[in-house]
Amino acid sequence: MLNLRDPSLLREQCFVAGQWISAARTIAVTNPASGAVVAHVPRLGATETRQAIDAANGAWPAWRARTAHDRSALLARWHALILENQDDLARIMTAEQGKPLAEARGEIAYAASFIQWFAEEAKRVYGETIPSPISTQRIVVTKEPVGVCAAITPWNFPAAMITRKAGPALAAGCVMVVKPASQTPLTALALAALAERAGIPSGVLSVVTGSAGDIGTELATNPLVRKLSFTGSTEVGRHLMQQTAATVKKVSMELGGNAPFIVFEDADLDAAVEGAIVSKFRNAGQTCVCANRLYVHSKVYDQFARKLADALKALKVGSGEEEGVRIGPLIDDAAVRKVEEHLADALERGAQVITGGGRHALGRSFFEPTVLVGVTQAMRVAREETFGPLAPLFRFETEDEVVAMANDTEFGLASYFYARDLGRVWRVAERLEYGMVGVNTGLISNEVAPFGGVKQSGLGREGSRHGIEDYLVIKYINMAGIESPRTNQLN
Ligand SMILES: NC(=O)C1=CN([C@@H]2O[C@H](COP(=O)(O)OP(=O)(O)OC[C@H]3O[C@@H](n4cnc5c(N)ncnc54)[C@H](OP(=O)(O)O)[C@@H]3O)[C@@H](O)[C@H]2O)C=CC1
Numbered sequence: 001m002l003n004l005r006d007p008s009l010l011r012e013q014c015f016v017a018g019q020w021i022s023a024a025r026t027i028a029v030t031n032p033a034s035g036a037v038v039a040h041v042p043r044l045g046a047t048e049t050r051q052a053i054d055a056a057n058g059a060w061p062a063w064r065a066r067t068a069h070d071r072s073a074l075l076a077r078w079h080a081l082i083l084e085n086q087d088d089l090a091r092i093m094t095a096e097q098g099k100p101l102a103e104a105r106g107e108i109a110y111a112a113s114f115i116q117w118f119a120e121e122a123k124r125v126y127g128e129t130i131p132s133p134i135s136t137q138r139i140v141v142t143k144e145p146v147g148v149c150a151a152i153t154p155w156n157f158p159a160a161m162i163t164r165k166a167g168p169a170l171a172a173g174c175v176m177v178v179k180p181a182s183q184t185p186l187t188a189l190a191l192a193a194l195a196e197r198a199g200i201p202s203g204v205l206s207v208v209t210g211s212a213g214d215i216g217t218e219l220a221t222n223p224l225v226r227k228l229s230f231t232g233s234t235e236v237g238r239h240l241m242q243q244t245a246a247t248v249k250k251v252s253m254e255l256g257g258n259a260p261f262i263v264f265e266d267a268d269l270d271a272a273v274e275g276a277i278v279s280k281f282r283n284a285g286q287t288c289v290c291a292n293r294l295y296v297h298s299k300v301y302d303q304f305a306r307k308l309a310d311a312l313k314a315l316k317v318g319s320g321e322e323e324g325v326r327i328g329p330l331i332d333d334a335a336v337r338k339v340e341e342h343l344a345d346a347l348e349r350g351a352q353v354i355t356g357g358g359r360h361a362l363g364r365s366f367f368e369p370t371v372l373v374g375v376t377q378a379m380r381v382a383r384e385e386t387f388g389p390l391a392p393l394f395r396f397e398t399e400d401e402v403v404a405m406a407n408d409t410e411f412g413l414a415s416y417f418y419a420r421d422l423g424r425v426w427r428v429a430e431r432l433e434y435g436m437v438g439v440n441t442g443l444i445s446n447e448v449a450p451f452g453g454v455k456q457s458g459l460g461r462e463g464s465r466h467g468i469e470d471y472l473v474i475k476y477i478n479m480a481g482i483e484s485p486r487t488n489q490l491n
């Protein structure tokens, strides 16, 4: 059992249409560090998903009719409850996802920040008037909630990926059905329990767990659903875009990445090492914005490699509940096998390990933080998202060469570089084909900036003032007949 101040936050039922429901068939949720079963959640399918969608559709008129101030107050209450229960939510997250408790607490605060941000943005959904070309007409533009929304979220950020969608949706006056990842449903269900306690009305927010295919197909094809927001693999994102096309749903896609992390010869090397640790090894390398390729100028390559390897040796690997642990287990054995495949391919093609290099002595899905040198563009690590604690170092000579290599991918989510020459900073920031660029930092995620990618890393933006736009539709009202008073009054 988890040591929670409020054990009622550990829910083994789904929140559907304002009711907590069970099912005969369940899914076991296991702790990736120990393999222990943490809880069981219902294995729901299309029927319950339809019930959640119908309830959302029924709740929508009253929810959209509330004032923005009213919705904002309820979101603010949800935000306060999330922070009041931060420790319990973090323990639940670490138990099901594996990340160190300190990181889990950080994610809960990050997740809560989206609720707070969009509680405020709810009151700033402005329309406009446009000077009419016809004197007897007035042109008014309003923004309205898109309607019933669906969210499908991944296991790597079990809280933030939900609030980054539910926050703007509910703030805009939409309603939402969420399907969390089957490996990390408990955080989502705890958030739903707190939303209910905050007074968010029945049907406005539902959480369904179970078969991804059955639930996903219902969410992607039910005509009542007007928008689908997805965070996860590009492969599944493409599949969902195909499924939603039949009913022309709005979609937001936050998909895979392949972030370059470039260290120029004029970089502050200690700062670059610190940035590389944050960008590459947060969540054990399981984030879509992780540095996936580290390009280091030949003049500083050996020094940077040595500094990075030394810094990695100081990072404690272990169970997320353990004090001082910085690198937890990967989500499952499939994730470890993907890292091993990338490592083996690089070694076969001439790369060398300078620290780490295999599964950790702790066993299960623990993996040694690893640095590879002598890496080239011909290796799989250059083309595929590793999603693990493997830092491949590539050597480069010129700015043009490294920008070309950095852009040589179908992905375009996050990118990072360290340099101090002002001209270079502007040139490289403008030439990188990515939705986000970190300059002299390895951590760019927050609620105020537009998070998202270009190319095959996705569509739309989350967070910032832009994030609520994806949950709104524009209405144009032409008010005609505004003539001068007629002599013969109509009545
Ligand atoms: N951009 C990002 O932030 C993320 C990128 N990834 C990338 O994706 C790779 C695989 O990770 P993984 O977690 O398996 O990502 P997936 O894309 O497989 O899963 C993400 C979510 O999509 C759901 N899903 C899976 N298949 C379908 C489907 N056919 N229809 C509807 N929903 C579906 C999953 O449900 P269920 O859990 O029940 O299968 C989960 O809720 C990672 O190695 C990484 O490269 C992964 C996570 C986040």
Ligand SMILES: O=C(O)[C@H](O)CS(=O)(=O)O
Residues within 6 Å of the ligand: 156, 157, 160, 161, 231, 286, 287, 288, 289, 445
């Ligand atoms: O999906 C992810 O990996 C997250 O978006 C990463 S972040 O928002 O925590 O940077």
